Amino acid sequence: MEKIPTIKDIAKRLKISASTVSRALHGHPSIGLVTTMRVNKIASELNYIPNKAAISFKQGKTCTIGVILPDFSEAFFASALSAIEDYASKKSYNVFIGQSLENPEKERSILETMKNHRLDGIIISLSKNTKNFEIFEQLKKYNIPVVFFDRIPGLNDIHYSACNLQPGMQQAVDCLIEKGHRNIGLINGPSPLEASKERLDSYKTALGKHGIVINDDLIVSSDLSSTQNQYAMRRLLSLTTKPTAVIAFNDYVARDAMAIVKSNNMIVNHDISFISFANLPIWSFIDNPPLASIEQFPKEQGIKAAEILFELIDSQLEEVPSAPVFHRALFDASMVSYRVNSVA
């Protein structure tokens, strides 16, 4: 095990002071060309590597952002993470990650850790059951910018990048109505989730525009587990006026619901049509996918979150703390059709 060389080692070798070395390494203009070159030479000879931990410590700046998402193995979040990492790396920033796994306590502890690390900023997609936003107050107090991503809290004074579902939902409903559907079911997510409320509202709005009276029986919800997804679909099938089309919270829900339909010897997209929200990049090469999926642009949303975050980080460097502006990026979800012909 070898000792990693420090600035002092190269100072000693050259019999000059550490500060000169430091300056030379940074190309400081006040250092003579010869000295600078000699320093650089020895530095690379010794394989000198600046100790980032020390620099972060000294400068109170870590050049690192944190990204907290519920589950990296979900395609939607994985795409977002990938895009955020790419963006950050182009800004020469590092990325620290945390996975809440939908557990508010774990989420809280991750945030705590990131705060302790003095990360320069955080992008977070809330867990499903996060109720307590007190820690975000603290982060604000200590000037650690936070950008919410996709799953945003119902607060006013926040920055976020999210998706406006209404346009996509409207397109979906329009499309189903046009195909003659009148009983359109909704398998929603858990009601505390902002995303669920939004789906529900836009579902009602969209149907309302066609003068269709809302039938509450056609609205069921699930905690997004496979079991409950399936149970939700079973409840829809048990209705006397079964839906002829179903809008699913996301692709996983659609998958489970479609499985139930099949197991009841009904034909997907014939007996019951589906439209879902896109978390999976897979329907495009599946034989009998839903009619359509509503794209939510994980990469674009992620990049936007990163853009906002870096704007906030950069603006901190300014002297005058201008009046707080809250950045809110809202993408219009839009429907992507998977099939031109119906199965019939």
Place this chain on the structure above:
Amino acid sequence: MEKIPTIKDIAKRLKISASTVSRALHGHPSIGLVTTMRVNKIASELNYIPNKAAISFKQGKTCTIGVILPDFSEAFFASALSAIEDYASKKSYNVFIGQSLENPEKERSILETMKNHRLDGIIISLSKNTKNFEIFEQLKKYNIPVVFFDRIPGLNDIHYSACNLQPGMQQAVDCLIEKGHRNIGLINGPSPLEASKERLDSYKTALGKHGIVINDDLIVSSDLSSTQNQYAMRRLLSLTTKPTAVIAFNDYVARDAMAIVKSNNMIVNHDISFISFANLPIWSFIDNPPLASIEQFPKEQGIKAAEILFELIDSQLEEVPSAPVFHRALFDASMVSYRVNSVA
């Protein structure tokens, strides 16, 4: 913007020394109960948070591991990352990420950064074209343990967690032979990739066991881009003795190849059967998936890599540097059938 309180602030408030505060905060036994309690009280009052950057700096230990993968948005790597993060967080370790995007220079620069950060260890899945392993020598010299994951280099003195494809390949070939196939094609990945060599070798071995002579025309390869995947399949279809079954490098390749088959008005799994290697968790709910897929256990492989890494990290704390042991975990890939009945 408020100043984040330090250990000194607490000390001042209580008119005691900083070291006493430090010890109290750590529950050091030599500190009086009253003092300890008073310190804790003020600490929580002030919302004291230890500065991890300072601690890392001081202790020369970051409690952070790095994970470098080619692309987080690929399901296989996303699952692995998720599992590794989960494992690390249970060990109270943080995770730094980097995405090589198959670019050796970017990979190199990420490794450099992680070295600068004095990360306690690194898990890496190499980019497709990494040729230069010099930096790994440096990391070893500076005692930063590295565990290779899935895409491993052809070196001897390394730790890794990977997948032994042979058993899965054998099962696949056995299965196809049993169904009467004799012309079995292979769409392989780029030849520099260890994973490609392994597939090729095990393909030959597996066929050899059935006494089948290798027909080199049936072996094509692709750089894994959609274009080349499709081109590879077209070449197979252009042969005078077309294959009746194809083993694909991974699920993406299979997808593209199957698309070509369809566009040639042939029926997948009827005219040409497919078996692929599993990177996607999706075939299980697709109507006409490949016959089977060879599971490579991303989560298990990832966890194993983490286990090895932490063992290495822990063993560094020991006095006697025991003779170097190289940890090598090899999972047996195994075939998962998706369909009992053929389409015929």
Place this chain on the structure above:
DNA sequence: CTGTTAGCGCATTCAG
């Protein structure tokens, strides 16, 4: 049981 001191690696202010 507690205070004093020193130092981790580096950038920076102040003196030359």
Place this chain on the structure above:
DNA sequence: CTGAATGCGCTAACAG
């Protein structure tokens, strides 16, 4: 142009 001195926040060896 360069060196000496300082301190970031914290821990630990050394004194009491």
